[in-house]
Amino acid sequence: xxxxxxxxxxxxxxxxxxxxxxxxxxxxxxxxxTNANIIMVDKHHKPGGHWNLAYPFVRLHQxxxxxxxxxxxxxxxxxxxxxxxxxxxxxxxGAAINAYYDDIMNYKYLPSGRVKFFPMCEYKGDGKxxxxxxxxxxxxxxxxxxxxxxxxxxxxxxxHPPNYTVDASVNFIPINGLPKLTEAPSEFVIIGGGKTxxxxxxxxxxxxxxxxxxxxxxSRDAWLIDRKNLQxxxxxxxxxxxxxxxxxxxxxxxxxxSELFEKLEKSGVLIRIDQNVKPQMFRGATISKLELExxxxxxxxxxxxxxxxxxxxxxxxxxxxxxxxxxFVCVDCSANALSHAKSKPVFSKDTITLQIIRGIQxxxxxxxxxxxxxxxxxxxxxxxxxxxxxxPSSDTDWLRMLLGTLVNEELWKEDENLKMWLHxxxxxxxxxxxxxxxxxNKKLQALVNRIESSKKPAIEKLKYFEAELS
Numbered sequence: 001x002x003x004x005x006x007x008x009x010x011x012x013x014x015x016x017x018x019x020x021x022x023x024x025x026x027x028x029x030x031x032x033x034t035n036a037n038i039i040m041v042d043k044h045h046k047p048g049g050h051w052n053l054a055y056p057f058v059r060l061h062q063x064x065x066x067x068x069x070x071x072x073x074x075x076x077x078x079x080x081x082x083x084x085x086x087x088x089x090x091x092x093x094g095a096a097i098n099a100y101y102d103d104i105m106n107y108k109y110l111p112s113g114r115v116k117f118f119p120m121c122e123y124k125g126d127g128k129x130x131x132x133x134x135x136x137x138x139x140x141x142x143x144x145x146x147x148x149x150x151x152x153x154x155x156x157x158x159x160h161p162p163n164y165t166v167d168a169s170v171n172f173i174p175i176n177g178l179p180k181l182t183e184a185p186s187e188f189v190i191i192g193g194g195k196t197x198x199x200x201x202x203x204x205x206x207x208x209x210x211x212x213x214x215x216x217x218x219s220r221d222a223w224l225i226d227r228k229n230l231q232x233x234x235x236x237x238x239x240x241x242x243x244x245x246x247x248x249x250x251x252x253x254x255x256x257x258s259e260l261f262e263k264l265e266k267s268g269v270l271i272r273i274d275q276n277v278k279p280q281m282f283r284g285a286t287i288s289k290l291e292l293e294x295x296x297x298x299x300x301x302x303x304x305x306x307x308x309x310x311x312x313x314x315x316x317x318x319x320x321x322x323x324x325x326x327x328f329v330c331v332d333c334s335a336n337a338l339s340h341a342k343s344k345p346v347f348s349k350d351t352i353t354l355q356i357i358r359g360i361q362x363x364x365x366x367x368x369x370x371x372x373x374x375x376x377x378x379x380x381x382x383x384x385x386x387x388x389x390x391x392p393s394s395d396t397d398w399l400r401m402l403l404g405t406l407v408n409e410e411l412w413k414e415d416e417n418l419k420m421w422l423h424x425x426x427x428x429x430x431x432x433x434x435x436x437x438x439x440x441n442k443k444l445q446a447l448v449n450r451i452e453s454s455k456k457p458a459i460e461k462l463k464y465f466e467a468e469l470s
Contacts, residue, residue, distance in 0.1 A: 012039040016038060019040045023149030026352075034374050046098075078090055127141065167310065172332065190216045206294075215324075216300065257399070283391075359402075372418075
């Protein structure tokens with residue numbers, strides 16, 4: 001179809017490509033801290049990015065308290081009273097997150113008069129994008145920066161085909177299809193050992209499916225984080241500080257990487273589902289003790305490497321095959337949530353590429369980058385403050401992720417403006433809580449002292465282990 005060109009040239013200060021969680025978090029800070037105008041372009045029909053395609057029972061794996069945009073709370077700030085997250089801070093549902101971003105756009109961004117949103121549009125480069133509905137081409141004159149909020153390319157099973165083949169005769173569905181089943185299959189075969197696979201298994205168990213009817217195909221087991229240790233509240237502040245102290249002390253004491261992981265597991269910093277299988281993966285997923293108990297009820301866990309082919313009789317792997325029952329359903333949970341694209345400088349002339357600069361706190365990173373963009377710092381200093389942390393995949397990436405986070409945080413502490421911003425920004429989660437610990441609280445002060453005394457030796461040990469890995 002021939003494209004129709006719009007003769008009007010649009011003008012803006014910031015052109016943001018992608019209105020998902022990352023783009024929305026960046027835009028929020030620009031709106032709050034500057035007078036700049038923004039144009040946002042997205043392929044979806046409304047903001048929220050991959051949340052528009054997520055499975056209907058998806059929930060955050062982190063507390064809602066520090067997800068979303070900086071200026072607006074997401075959902076309830078209380079604790080879950082039922083379910084496998086009972087007793088811990090609320091985890092927003094996919095539906096709630098979609099509604100949240102829709103409201104942010106329609107009741108805050110657009111009414112400001114400083115944001116224009118072009119949904120159902122594809123960016124073509126050089127300040128041009130076209131409508132996926134009319135093929136109309138738009139051109140934008142950008143006065144400040146073009147912001148790429150799509151570089152990490154979030155993927156979900158519903159929008160990305162699996163990297164293995166499937167016979168047409170197989171009852172094959174993405175995880176989104178589970179609530180649409182109308183007949184009980186003989187067996188549920190879940191392909192994928194990451195967060196999505198975990199969610200599929202937990203959903204089935206929550207709906208009283210016999211764990212013996214679940215076959216869970218896991219190409220790599222993962223190290224997980226106890227969600228209790230990442231609760232941004234005074235009630236769980238001791239758990240958080242203990243978590244930090246134990247990981248720093250484990251680093252200080254360990255003489256090898258294998259010994260380090262033994263210490264991290266023994267102290268509860270990292271968790272594995274199967275005590276007999278050494279994890280080879282770390283993606284930063286969190287888990288509650290109740291979820292862990294449920295997942296350990298599944299005994300038929302297959303570890304034969306990656307799936308090659310699914311037929312009505314068997315599933316073949318790189319390392320052999322397994323038979324399947326007649327009338328089974330195969331549930332694909334294998335898409336990587338985030339693309340492991342090679343990192344690049346965040347700031348490069350008239351372009352900002354949003355990436356992770358603290359742990360796996362994606363929306364916080366976008367907000368922090370936006371705040372640093374609003375400063376009068378030069379590009380070199382901005383990039384020094386925003387050193388990119390590549391997404392973790394292998395078990396030892398835990399070390400690289402932690403080192404990158406600690407190095408960045410030490411630099412941020414040297415800047416008084418950044419320190420104050422961190423204390424005031426809700427997406428940070430913990431800085432304000434830690435800063436406001438009473439001097440009379442001897443227990444928490446003792447933990448803070450343990451952290452401070454172990455942090456520098458821990459950083460040095462991380463550098464040593466990183467060199468060893470390299």
